[in-house]
Structures are given as C-alpha cells and as structure tokens.
Amino acid sequence: MELKDKVVIVTGAAQGLGRQFALACAENGMKVALSDMNTEVLEKTRKECEDKGVEARGYELNVTQEADVEAVYSQVVSDFGTLDATINNAGILRDGLLVKVKDGNVQKFSMSKWQAVIDTNLTGVFLCAREAAANFLELKKPGVIINIASVARSGNFGQSNYSAAKAGVSAMTVLWAQELAQHGIRVAAIAPGFTATEMVVSLRDDIKENFVKSIPLRRFAEPSEMSDGALFILRNDYYSGRVLEIDGGVRIWAISQVRRKTHCFTLWQFWFGVQAGWLLNTSLAPLIRWSRWLIVSCLLPLFPGYIAVFPVV
Numbered sequence: 001m002e003l004k005d006k007v008v009i010v011t012g013a014a015q016g017l018g019r020q021f022a023l024a025c026a027e028n029g030m031k032v033a034l035s036d037m038n039t040e041v042l043e044k045t046r047k048e049c050e051d052k053g054v055e056a057r058g059y060e061l062n063v064t065q066e067a068d069v070e071a072v073y074s075q076v077v078s079d080f081g082t083l084d085a086t087i088n089n090a091g092i093l094r095d096g097l098l099v100k101v102k103d104g105n106v107q108k109f110s111m112s113k114w115q116a117v118i119d120t121n122l123t124g125v126f127l128c129a130r131e132a133a134a135n136f137l138e139l140k141k142p143g144v145i146i147n148i149a150s151v152a153r154s155g156n157f158g159q160s161n162y163s164a165a166k167a168g169v170s171a172m173t174v175l176w177a178q179e180l181a182q183h184g185i186r187v188a189a190i191a192p193g194f195t196a197t198e199m200v201v202s203l204r205d206d207i208k209e210n211f212v213k214s215i216p217l218r219r220f221a222e223p224s225e226m227s228d229g230a231l232f233i234l235r236n237d238y239y240s241g242r243v244l245e246i247d248g249g250v251r252i253w254a255i256s257q258v259r260r261k262t263h264c265f266t267l268w269q270f271w272f273g274v275q276a277g278w279l280l281n282t283s284l285a286p287l288i289r290w291s292r293w294l295i296v297s298c299l300l301p302l303f304p305g306y307i308a309v310f311p312v313v
C-alpha cells in the first residue's frame with residue numbers, strides 16, 4: 001500500500017509503542033487517528049504528529065467497550081472521509097503466578113487481574129479489528145489490520161493472562177487473514193520482544209538486568225525497530241496471515257536451550273537402549289562395534305551440528 005494520505009487508527013497511541021507507530025505513520029505521510037484512554041498525554045502525541053505536516057486527530061477510547069469502539073471508528077471515517085488501516089496496539093500487564101505459597105497459605109491468581117488483561121489485550125483487539133473490517137467493507141475498499149502480539153504468546157513465566165491473550169491475538173490474526181482476504185483486507189501481527197517503552201523502563205533495575213541477560217542481542221529493542229515492522233506490513237501487499245517476530249533472538253534462544261538438554265537426553269537413551277539390546281544377545285563382536293558408538297555418542301554433543309543429526313523435538 002502506498003502510505004501517503006492513507007488514514008490509520010492507532011489504539012493506545014498516547015505513549016510507548018502506540019505513540020511510536022503513530023509518529024512513524026505520520027512521518028511517512030499518513031493521516032493519523034490517535035486513540036487512548038489517557039487523553040492528556042494523547043494530545044501531546046497528536047501535536048507531535050501534526051508537527052510532521054499531516055492531519056492528526058485524537059479520540060478518547062477504552063478498547064474494552066464495544067459501543068465506544070463502534071462510535072470512535074465511525075467518527076474517524078466521518079472526520080477523515082475514509083479508513084485504510086488500524087494498528088491494534090492498546091495493552092496492559094497484570095502479572096502474577098497461577099498459585100503461590102505465602103506465609104504457609106496458598107494464594108491464587110486473581111480473577112480481576114485475569115479479566116483486565118483478557119478484556120484489554122484480547123477482546124479489545126477483537127473489537128477494533130471487527131470494527132475496522134466492517135468499515136472497510138462498507139467503504140468497499142481494501143484495508144490493513146495490524147495486531148500487536150508479543151513473544152510472550154508462546155508462554156511466559158508469571159503471565160497466564162498476558163500469554164493467553166497474546167496467543168489468542170496471534171491465532172485470530174491468521175484466521176482473519178483467511179476470512180478477509182476475499183475482501184482485499186490483509187491482517188498481520190507484530191510480536192515484539194522487550195522494548196524500551198514506559199511499560200518496560202518502569203520495571204525494577206534487577207528485573208531489567210535479568211531480562212537483558214536472556215536476550216541474545218543483549219539489549220532492549222528501540223520502539224522504532226517495532227514501527228519499522230509496522231511500516232513493512234503496511235507497504236507490502238503480499239504480507240498477510242503472519243506474525244512478525246522482532247525479538248532480538250529471545251525466543252530462539254529459549255527454544256535452543258530446551259532442545260540442547262532434550263537432545264543430550266535422547267542420545268543417551270538411544271545408546272543405553274542399544275547396549276541393553278547387545279547384552280541380551282551376548283556376542284563380543286557387537287561390543288567392539290558399540291564401543292565405537294559410545295565414543296561417538298560422547299563426542300557428538302560437543303559439536304553444534306549434532307542437533308541436525310538427531311532432530312527429535
């Protein structure tokens with residue numbers, strides 16, 4: 001899609017990634033409709049976008065409220081005369097363990113924390129995507145829906161609610177791309193890794209240090225690295241039904257650690273199985289043969305390529 005003069009709605013646009021998505025779209029000549037619950041901060045972002053020489057309007061919106069979402073999307077179409085894209089970015093964190101023991105008592109993860117994140121991060125994305133798609137159909141034109149997921153969609157410690165919501169967002173992205181392609185509507189998602197926004201910067205220093213250690217590139221992402229992904233999706237007319245991971249390698253790292261252990265275990269299981277089989281048959285020739293296997297089995301894990309030799313998981 002050629003971006004100049006196209007109209008995009010960004011939710012959660014007051015600060016963080018939403019602000020960055022709005023600024024990047026404005027820099028590339030798009031007209032921006034910014035929405036957020038925090039109207040005071042939103043106005044600052046709106047002004048920053050306007051300073052880039054494009055039309056920029058702010059809308060108070062809580063993405064969990066169906067009627068409000070419907071009203072704001074209609075208002076945007078009426079104000080700008082059209083709609084070309086939505087970036088469904090608004091999201092919150094309410095972390096906690098499923099259960100934990102404190103002072104000898106078992107504590108359960110609260111329903112209010114669960115529901116708050118599901119309402120904002122899952123239902124909010126559903127409502128905004130549905131409204132954007134309905135408007136594209138009414139306007140009889142193609143459009144682009146970008147959902148903001150997270151690397152946590154694969155499951156992250158202490159984030160039952162957040163991971164469940166982001167996994168749901170990723171799944172909906174794929175199925176909406178399938179359903180809406182016939183109308184010329186593309187749907188894709190971005191799964192950011194840890195990004196230096198208010199959400200992350202406000203964490204305790206020791207927690208941040210631990211996060212950075214888990215990232216192969218050893219730093220948080222810059223918000224602009226996420227907006228580069230959004231611009232790519234908006235521009236590339238053949239990109240749909242995919243979740244673009246921009247995570248500094250963090251997920252690859254986690255999987256490779258699990259694989260490494262699993263493969264060592266599988267290798268040893270295999271070797272002991274073979275030795276047991278030989279003992280039952282009692283013959284000396286295989287002993288010599290399998291001793292060679294023993295040496296190879298011990299050396300194999302030292303070479304990085306061994307994972308390709310035993311692709312078990």
Ligand SMILES: NC(=O)c1ccc[n+]([C@@H]2O[C@H](COP(=O)([O-])OP(=O)(O)OC[C@H]3O[C@@H](n4cnc5c(N)ncnc54)[C@H](O)[C@@H]3O)[C@@H](O)[C@H]2O)c1
Pocket residue numbers: 011012013014015016017018035036037038061062063064089090091092120124148149150151191192193194195196197198199200
């Ligand atoms: N920062 C990261 O490291 C990171 C990583 C992965 C995914 N994400 C995702 O990116 C998105 C933005 O995150 P961020 O880091 O910029 O967060 P942030 O807290 O800095 O900003 C979130 C914005 O959303 C708004 N918002 C919250 N609830 C809302 C609601 N119900 N309706 C409308 N607006 C609402 C807030 O007012 C705020 O302006 C979220 O969906 C988040 O899950 C962030």
